[in-house]
Amino acid sequence: DAKTTQPTSMDCAEGRAANLPCNHSTISGNEYVYWYRQIHSQGPQYIIHGLKNNETNEMASLIITEDRKSSTLILPHATLRDTAVYYCIVRPSDLNTNAGKSTFGDGTTLTVKP
């Protein structure tokens, strides 16, 4: 299973783009990159996922490097409500494999400031 490394914390000004990096240098070919966030003590919330192409949805954009060893989550216009812990994980596409090894790590605490 691939592990991920993320900075412990980041600050971002309200209204600016928040760029959260993640390294997953040991990712294998069948593993997707997923991003979740946890606001305060709520259950984690899915944000976005991708395999090798860049992805965009209503919440964020995901940029995956060509070698797939790292990715960046982009919140284009951060608001105060985006303050949360952001987790980057890798997960195989086949859930009948040892999918349980997708540990979340400690994530990045993003603080959006007014």
Add this chain to the structure above:
Amino acid sequence: NAGVMQNPRHLVRRRGQEARLRCSPMKGHSHVYWYRQLPEEGLKFMVYLQKENIIDESGMPKERFSAEFPKEGPSILRIQQVVRGDSAAYFCASSPPNRGKGGYTFGSGTRLTVV
């Protein structure tokens, strides 16, 4: 379509008692995952279950902890003879048989306090 339902939201147990945490996955989801989050820490995988099968329990403590996902009814995480160190938030997630969009969907968690 209700999300992942966990109950109770808060559970207080005295040392030595048993704790039972319930998780009803989203409709159509047949895969259930339990995670534990100690105060000020990240989510730690505990166990992955499909209906009537434990697929991966490598994150589960060897003693006092057990999990099941019966053919009918919710998934149960059971902690026997609780100790103060078991105090944590326990999150359940579910996913459909195929990977599906979004991977896991998480419940709101059960906060266990051992006094």
